Amino acid sequence: MNGGISYWYADDGLPAVREPLASDASADVVIVGGGYTGLWTAYYLKKAAPFLRITVLERKFCGFGASGRNGGWLYNGIAGRDRYAKLHGHEAAVRLQRAMNGTVGEVARVVAEEGVDCDLHQGGVLEVARTPAQLARLRAFHEHELSYGEKDRELYGARETAERIRIADAVGSAWTPHGARLHPVKLVKGLAAAVEALGVTIHESTPVTEIRPRHAVTPYGTVRAPYVLRCTEGFTADLKGQRRTWLPMNSSMIATEPLTDAQWAAIGWDGLETLGDMAHVYMYAQRTADGRIALGGRGVPYRFGSRTDSDGRTQGATVEALRRILTDFFPALAGVRVEYAWSGVLGVPRDWCATVTLDRSTGLGWAGGYVGSGVATTNLAGRTLCDLVQQDSGQGGPTELTGLPWVGHKVRRWEPEPLRWLGVQGMYATYRAADRREGAGFDVRSSRLARVADRVAGRH
Numbered sequence: 001m002n003g004g005i006s007y008w009y010a011d012d013g014l015p016a017v018r019e020p021l022a023s024d025a026s027a028d029v030v031i032v033g034g035g036y037t038g039l040w041t042a043y044y045l046k047k048a049a050p051f052l053r054i055t056v057l058e059r060k061f062c063g064f065g066a067s068g069r070n071g072g073w074l075y076n077g078i079a080g081r082d083r084y085a086k087l088h089g090h091e092a093a094v095r096l097q098r099a100m101n102g103t104v105g106e107v108a109r110v111v112a113e114e115g116v117d118c119d120l121h122q123g124g125v126l127e128v129a130r131t132p133a134q135l136a137r138l139r140a141f142h143e144h145e146l147s148y149g150e151k152d153r154e155l156y157g158a159r160e161t162a163e164r165i166r167i168a169d170a171v172g173s174a175w176t177p178h179g180a181r182l183h184p185v186k187l188v189k190g191l192a193a194a195v196e197a198l199g200v201t202i203h204e205s206t207p208v209t210e211i212r213p214r215h216a217v218t219p220y221g222t223v224r225a226p227y228v229l230r231c232t233e234g235f236t237a238d239l240k241g242q243r244r245t246w247l248p249m250n251s252s253m254i255a256t257e258p259l260t261d262a263q264w265a266a267i268g269w270d271g272l273e274t275l276g277d278m279a280h281v282y283m284y285a286q287r288t289a290d291g292r293i294a295l296g297g298r299g300v301p302y303r304f305g306s307r308t309d310s311d312g313r314t315q316g317a318t319v320e321a322l323r324r325i326l327t328d329f330f331p332a333l334a335g336v337r338v339e340y341a342w343s344g345v346l347g348v349p350r351d352w353c354a355t356v357t358l359d360r361s362t363g364l365g366w367a368g369g370y371v372g373s374g375v376a377t378t379n380l381a382g383r384t385l386c387d388l389v390q391q392d393s394g395q396g397g398p399t400e401l402t403g404l405p406w407v408g409h410k411v412r413r414w415e416p417e418p419l420r421w422l423g424v425q426g427m428y429a430t431y432r433a434a435d436r437r438e439g440a441g442f443d444v445r446s447s448r449l450a451r452v453a454d455r456v457a458g459r460h
């Protein structure tokens with residue numbers, strides 16, 4: 001099956017769509033977008049202040065976007081931490097990292113408390129190196145993470161890596177306990193149900209066409225509220241005035257048929273770690289609760305004019321490329337059937353830094369730009385937006401979260417087309433070339449090509 005939103009929906013079923021907005025309405029807080037960001041924000045706000053009238057407006061259904069399509073890595077990575085260290089000092093970035101480490105446990109705590117069964121298993125994150133250049137990068141990465149206070153991570157050689165997962169050509173890996181595998185759709189459906197049970201109003205099939213101070217405008221009416229929070233990530237470019245705010249970047253995935261016991265015995269992977277690699281065009285994978293491998297990477301990274309797809313249909317060449325990664329990692333799976341393929345969009349800011357903001361003069365807020373690390377970060381964003389609204393409305397003061405360095409960060413917009421399209425195409429062509437050079441043994445240190453692409457893209 002190609003498209004159909006994602007394998008996760010094929011597995012768990014598409015939801016019944018909630019009633020759209022019927023007419024003009026008012027609320028205390030209106031949230032645009034029913035993905036993890038919007039739903040976590042609604043959850044924490046309603047918990048903190050049950051009297052608040054909160055409305056979520058979702059143009060399709062909750063979990064239609066990346067939150068219903070991702071790789072299910074709940075882990076402690078956050079886009080932009082190193083830049084925040086440069087801008088605000090190392091100690092501030094350590095606080096951000098600590099908050100992210102705690103976020104993995106916070107999600108696990110809430111899903112347990114709310115009875116959301118989302119196949120969450122806290123087996124940590126294993127990132128593997130398969131070339132000398134990747135190994136050098138892995139070691140540097142490991143040291144770098146230690147410098148942010150992550151004392152409990154480990155570095156493995158080839159043998160110890162194989163004891164966990166048997167991957168062809170693996171020369172080493174790094175493991176952190178701050179990660180869990182989960183079923184993305186079970187999480188987003190469970191969250192939407194929990195939020196609704198708390199008394200939040202959710203309208204689906206309700207596209208917001210314009211956000212103005214105190215107004216969220218839809219074809220069916222306008223919702224007025226002192227706070228309007230934009231939680232639209234990869235779809236932000238569709239909103240009036242937001243075309244160049246965050247670039248929608250595609251990520252694509254495949255899922256295999258369920259593997260046999262003999263195939264699992266050949267691979268190992270008993271710890272259910274989420275699995276990634278150190279290539280420039282990296283892969284990410286999980287062992288699903290029903291015994292498949294779900295594996296992702298960048299397909300066609302960006303469509304001209306910031307267009308996004310609708311149902312996740314994925315180009316044949318991308319499916320084939322992901323399948324090659326699968327069998328390259330696990331040659332024993334050469335004959336295995338790929339049963340599902342799908343894609344989704346991430347939001348990428350010009351400086352690749354995730355942000356959360358509440359403009360106190362207008363009541364407009366937003367969170368996002370997570371690039372590929374949003375499953376956990378959205379939870380931190382939701383808690384932070386909650387604290388910012390509480391603070392602004394006089395219900396609370398500054399908190400540890402409102403003092404984190406990603407709060408209120410400003411970034412310039414992306415270039416107009418065709419520069420935007422050319423830039424992203426060039427960047428990914430360069431990353432792919434760098435991976436090929438490293439794979440062929442031309443570059444033992446990280447390819448200079450990749451460093452150039454990083455600079456052009458504004459990543460470092």
Ligand SMILES: Cc1cc2nc3c(=O)[nH]c(=O)nc-3n(C[C@H](O)[C@H](O)[C@H](O)COP(=O)(O)OP(=O)(O)OC[C@H]3O[C@@H](n4cnc5c(N)ncnc54)[C@H](O)[C@@H]3O)c2cc1C
Nearest residue numbers: 033035036037059065066067070071073208233344374375
């Ligand atoms: C294929 C893929 C794999 C990924 N894997 C991982 C992973 O393993 N780990 C990880 O940490 N991150 C991963 N990510 C990123 C992560 O999924 C996202 O960062 C996260 O889900 C973002 O949540 P969100 O709520 O901000 O955005 P979304 O989930 O995209 O939600 C935005 C919502 O807003 C709605 N919307 C948009 N515009 C409007 C409008 N105008 N009016 C009303 N509603 C609107 C959309 O329909 C959508 O439901 C992956 C992403 C993709 C695409």
